[in-house]
Amino acid sequence: MSSLGFQATGAALAAIEAHVPTLVADRVASRIAAKDATLWGPDAEAEASVRLGWVELAETSRPLVERILALRDELRAEGVDRVVLAGMGGSSLAPEVIAATADVELVVLDSTDPEMVGNALGDRLATSVLVVSSKSGSTVETDSQRRVFEQAFGDAGLDPARRIVVVTDPGSPMDTASREAGYRAVFNADPNVGGRYSALTAFGLVPTGLAGVDIAALLDEAEEAAEFLADDDEDNIGLCLGAALAGTSPLRDKLVFVDEGSGIVGFADWAEQLIAESTGKHGTGVLPVVAEPGAPETVAQADDVLLVRLVSDSDSEAGTDERPAAPLGHEVCVSGSLGSQLLLWEYATVVASRILGINPFDQPDVEAAKNATRGLLDATPEAEPAQLVDASIELRATDGLLDGATTVADALRAALALLPDDGYVSIQAYLDRLGHRELEDLRPRVAAASGRPTTFGWGPRFLHSTGQFHKGGPRVGVYLQITADSAADLSIPDRPFTFGELIAAQAAGDAQVLADLGRPVLRLHLIDRARGIAQLRDAVASLDRPAGA
Known part of the structure; x- marks a missing residue:
């Protein structure tokens, strides 16, 4: 049984009732878990066939944990306890949420603003390690950040190679160059996982594990949810959430996220990328809108808005009467641990993409x-x-x-x-x-x-x-x-x-x-x-x- 909680009202509930029986009959949940690349049509099949590794990361990422923790202990023994992450998109958004939720310091450098880069360089460089995260290494922001940190370490009399850790795909140009450069460690992520689905790969686990997060527990949470999310059952929250996101009629394509005490810090910022980049193409898609409690979008509900409430487990279990006043009639309410929700929203997003008739794994624009x-x-x-x-x-x-x-x-x-x-x-x-x-x-x-x-x-x-x-x-x-x-x-x-x-x-x-x-x-x-x-x-x-x- 999963610890995830879910409720739906209004158009969201109607969408679930309209679409989930078909999703169950088509065995969509179990086919996702089995990495069936045909779920999104023939045009998406080639890419989907090399982008479904995320469904089993709770298991396949386990061997990384011991190595990450061993490196963390080595660094701390040398007095290196400040972790700076150079990464963009999926390489930075998930680690930021994971570290913040665990209340662990992780400096996420996902900007090219000279003041932000300069501030990251000027703070405790002597006790810093730089994690450079990029699938290929060709991302201009990440490459530029690596270059400036490498020079700064050298200028400070520190061995740059001992202060740089790399996360990349196996066999990528960055993989080869980093090993030749003799960097402290090179971690390979599963190449069959796209960036926005990579939270539980080395991209999410290396920087957060080095910063002090209990990454084994995070995988445990995801593993608990994985079994439930693979069930072809009308109570499957992944199917219900996916149907609510993409199955309203007419489509409520603005998803207004409001965190009402979920305990997960910045989760909507991660979900924003996952949903927008997966669905926003070919003139369609659903747009996440990260808002504040009481924001204008939550006071009067437009016809194209669906409210997404992120709440605590206790609020979800208590029911709508115990949650903050809900003036809107079309909403979903989601709760659960971080690891379980990361996997839930990935399932829901690819389910929503199937309903919309688009490939959730490309980003053509x-x-x-x-x-x-x-x-x-x-x-x-x-x-x-x-x-x-x-x-x-x-x-x-x-x-x-x-x-x-x-x-x-x-x-x-x-x-x-x-x-x-x-x-x-x-x-x-x-x-x-x-x-x-x-x-x-x-x-x-x-x-x-x-x-x-x-x-x-x-x-x-x-x-x-x-x-x-x-x-x-x-x-x-x-x-x-x-x-x-x-x-x-x-x-x-x-x-x-x-x-x-x-x-x-x-x-x-x-x-x-x-x-x-x-x-x-x-x-x-x-x-x-x-x-x-x-x-x-x-x-x-x-x-x-x-x-x-």
Whole structure:
């Protein structure tokens, strides 16, 4: 029996009643567990055949545990107890949740912002080990972070090879190069697991195990859930959740996540990538919206919104009467341990993808932004002049958006006016996410002003997450991009560009791809970070007042 808890109401319950009997009859759960690559149609079969290793990780990852813990003990005996993780997307999101939930320090470096990278470099380098996580090693962010740390270790009189641990796929270019470089340890992950399904592979276990998490217990939790999730039974929570996510009619394709005491720190940020990147393609998909309790999206439920409540086991067992007031009628409520929920949501996502008729394992539009970034770095074009400057903020936008605007508030109103009835707003901040958390306050304010679900993503990490949905999902988004000058840039060893130039190219490249796809983009560049942030917050706060008030 699984420790997972689940409830559904309204359209979610109707979707379960409509779809789960067919899912059971088609033996979907047991076929997932048996790694049946035919579940998502012939077009997906080739990729699915090499992407289903995640279903058995609770068993196949066991041999990693002893080696990880032995390395942790070696490092601590040498006084090395600060773990820095250089990774993006699936290589960083799951470890961050696992470590935070265990209340263990893990420095997750998933940014190219020079201030964030510089802060990570400047803190306790003498007692730090760097875990470099990348399936191939070609990820530009991770490669740049490795280079700058390797140089910093050497400059500090430390042997870089003794302070670098690598997680990669076997036989990858990074696997070969790391072994030749003599790095402290190289761990291979299961190559038959895609990045967003890799939480229980070496990508999730190595950094968190070195940081002090009980990774054996995490696998135990997943193992307990695995047996239940493989059952072809109408009570299978994986089938029920998948049906609720993708089977509502009409489709409620905005999933508003609210954590109401689940005990799992940041879980929705991990689920956001899993669901958005798996389902957001070919003009369809479901968009996760990570919100706060009491957020505007939870006060009045739009016709395209499904509420996802993440609660504690005790709240789930007590029933709806014991949970916080629930004014909405269409929702799911999920509880369970971290290991069990990681596996649950992976099952549910591939079930949802089957219902939507899409391949849950590819990400056809992610590469577009990477290519645009490479092109900008290679060509180093002249900076695009601002179309409008308002105090500490330069404004650029897609054609026509800034017509008649004289202030940031005018521009924001013009952008939000382009929202369709079923649209969403995406706020994308290319700044130090640890140093400027106050920017996250923009999300509920924009949601209230627009009356539509609003996401907030830190760049460039969201490019490996919701970035796929932005470009491959329904064309109903409006995009607000925030960039900033940095007081101090940071060079990248043996590369012709700096971190500041890299993050600027990533932002400009993604904006270019979105614009080329006909998406409205408003780019807000902060000439001065502190003044610009204050000005932007004031402009957003004014949106609930008439223009000129």
